[in-house]
Amino acid sequence: MEKAEMPLFGSAKLELTRACNHRCCYCYNDVRDGGNKCAEENCFLSPEEKRRNISTILEKLIELHIQKVNITGGEPAMDKSLLFHTLEDTKRLKIQCSLNTNLSLFTADEISRLCDSGLDSILISFPSHDPKTYDAMTRNKTSFKKVIENLNSVQTAMIPNIINMVVSNLNKNQVYETGGYLATNFGIKRFAATPIVPVIENQLSESLTREEIIKVFDNLLRLKDKHGIKVSTLRPIPWCIFEEPKRYSDFLKGCAAGRSEAYIGIDGNVSTCSSIPHVSGNLFKEDLSQILIRIAGEYDDKRIIPDECLPCPEASRCRAGCNAESQLVNKEKRSKQPYFFAPLKDKVFSPKKIKINFLGSGRIIFDGDSEILEGSSSQEYLFSAFGNRTPINETERAILGTLYQRHFLTGIPLTQIVKDYSLDAHRLDRFLNRLASKEIIRYQESK
Numbered sequence: 257m258e259k260a261e262m263p264l265f266g267s268a269k270l271e272l273t274r275a276c277n278h279r280c281c282y283c284y285n286d287v288r289d290g291g292n293k294c295a296e297e298n299c300f301l302s303p304e305e306k307r308r309n310i311s312t313i314l315e316k317l318i319e320l321h322i323q324k325v326n327i328t329g330g331e332p333a334m335d336k337s338l339l340f341h342t343l344e345d346t347k348r349l350k351i352q353c354s355l356n357t358n359l360s361l362f363t364a365d366e367i368s369r370l371c372d373s374g375l376d377s378i379l380i381s382f383p384s385h386d387p388k389t390y391d392a393m394t395r396n397k398t399s400f401k402k403v404i405e406n407l408n409s410v411q412t413a414m415i416p417n418i419i420n421m422v423v424s425n426l427n428k429n430q431v432y433e434t435g436g437y438l439a440t441n442f443g444i445k446r447f448a449a450t451p452i453v454p455v456i457e458n459q460l461s462e463s464l465t466r467e468e469i470i471k472v473f474d475n476l477l478r479l480k481d482k483h484g485i486k487v488s489t490l491r492p493i494p495w496c497i498f499e500e501p502k503r504y505s506d507f508l509k510g511c512a513a514g515r516s517e518a519y520i521g522i523d524g525n526v527s528t529c530s531s532i533p534h535v536s537g538n539l540f541k542e543d544l545s546q547i548l549i550r551i552a553g554e555y556d557d558k559r560i561i562p563d564e565c566l567p568c569p570e571a572s573r574c575r576a577g578c579n580a581e582s583q584l585v586n587k588e589k590r591s592k593q594p595y596f597f598a599p600l601k602d603k604v605f606s607p608k609k610i611k612i613n614f615l616g617s618g619r620i621i622f623d624g625d626s627e628i629l630e631g632s633s634s635q636e637y638l639f640s641a642f643g644n645r646t647p648i649n650e651t652e653r654a655i656l657g658t659l660y661q662r663h664f665l666t667g668i669p670l671t672q673i674v675k676d677y678s679l680d681a682h683r684l685d686r687f688l689n690r691l692a693s694k695e696i697i698r699y700q701e702s703k
């Protein structure tokens with residue numbers, strides 16, 4: 257297939273194992289596996305076969321120019337030898353790599369080894385600052401202390417990290433305290449609170465109400481104000497849940513199903529999303545590009561955005577919220593999400609007509625799904641967010657990578673980066689204005 261025809265997939269989640277030392281009450285794997293099987297390894301491949309599968313999967317991703325991988329599980333640290341093998345392989349293939357972990361199984365030395373292996377970032381599950389709630393939610397009585405020790409090691413090793421708190425009925429009143437505890441005691445810079453995505457009916461009773469979800473996000477905004485940290489959420493929510501969506505722009509993202517991310521098991525099974533267990537194909541039996549095209553077709557906007565959302569000016573970006581949740585609640589893929597309220601009257605981010613001074617004291621915002629994709633020639637790339645795309649050249653691609661790492665993640669001012677890298681300030685400003693006019697990046701004035 258020509259690269260230009262490839263659907264938008266710019267990244268993949270790679271499930272190294274289903275085994276885990278925790279049995280989180282909210283976990284999509286644990287409940288999907290029958291309530292207690294997440295603690296067991298349910299993959300019958302030998303260690304050599306697993307390593308071989310990982311290498312083959314990564315090579316297939318590279319063939320399709322998918323250069324971003326998120327290693328997940330189960331708990332990837334249940335098989336450290338496989339985890340470090342995977343990290344080495346991603347570096348060999350120059351794949352950008354992040355890791356999801358509950359952080360309880362690493363030693364301090366292993367955390368520095370993660371850093372030395374070139375891991376780009378780490379997403380840490382942390383359901384509560386309160387040890388009793390943590391133990392009850394993870395159904396593990398020994399991890400809390402170890403995770404706290406390891407949070408210090410992650411900070412010392414300076415691995416860019418996000419702490420993710422899945423919010424259910426059990427911890428819904430602890431978002432502000434948990435974020436504050438992490439910012440004050442560990443200096444964390446990024447905190448996500450993710451209202452639970454139920455994957456089986458038993459979990460529906462754990463879901464939050466509309467008011468509770470809004471309260472989670474209000475608490476995140478308070479944390480941002482008080483501690484100056486970046487806040488986000490990892491699941492899509494219908495934008496119309498908010499009376500003033502713009503105020504909640506940190507949390508506006510679209511459903512990625514069929515659009516930007518594939519979920520791949522170590523056995524080669526490919527699904528659209530971790531919360532939608534339907535397997536669309538196996539990359540050891542069929543060409544990966546064909547499977548991705550199929551997934552993109554199965555989750556095309558026409559197949560998931562319901563009639564009620566069609567008048568909405570943000571329908572193609574919100575995509576009606578989380579499709580996994582709509583499917584579970586309504587037993588239908590193209591259906592109104594439980595938190596749907598009414599079509600928005602106006603666009604939330606209207607294209608900027610005015611020129612922005614990017615070299616001021618504010619900050620560029622790369623939205624959740626921003627990614628760089630390969631275009632139709634090896635020198636051409638597309639920068640994409642919310643399904644909007646624009647061609648960029650190789651230099652611009654390198655500049656965006658630097659801005660993401662050094663400005664967006666680390667907070668170094670643009671003016672400093674211009675100096676450090678001897679960039680042409682006017683050209684940079686023009687380039688960033690072009691991306692802003694296409695609604696691909698945003699600019700946030702400093703307060």
Ligand SMILES: C[S@@+](CC[C@H](N)C(=O)[O-])C[C@H]1O[C@@H](n2cnc3c(N)ncnc32)[C@H](O)[C@@H]1O
Pocket residue numbers: 276282283284285328329330331332356357358379380381382420421422450451452453454455491
């Ligand atoms: C399944 S875990 C696997 C990696 C690792 N064991 C961990 O806990 O981070 C991947 C991510 O999904 C989140 N998660 C699990 N179940 C979820 C659910 N039902 N709704 C929303 N997020 C969920 C976890 O908190 C974690 O950040």
Ligand code: SF4
Pocket residue numbers: 276277278279280283284285286294329330331358381394
């Ligand atoms: S630690 Fe991760 S994989 Fe394990 S049960 Fe919890 S959320 Fe699921």
Ligand code: SF4
Pocket residue numbers: 494495496497564565568569570571572574575576577593596597598599600
């Ligand atoms: S009307 Fe539909 S597309 Fe528009 S914000 Fe609500 S859920 Fe999203």
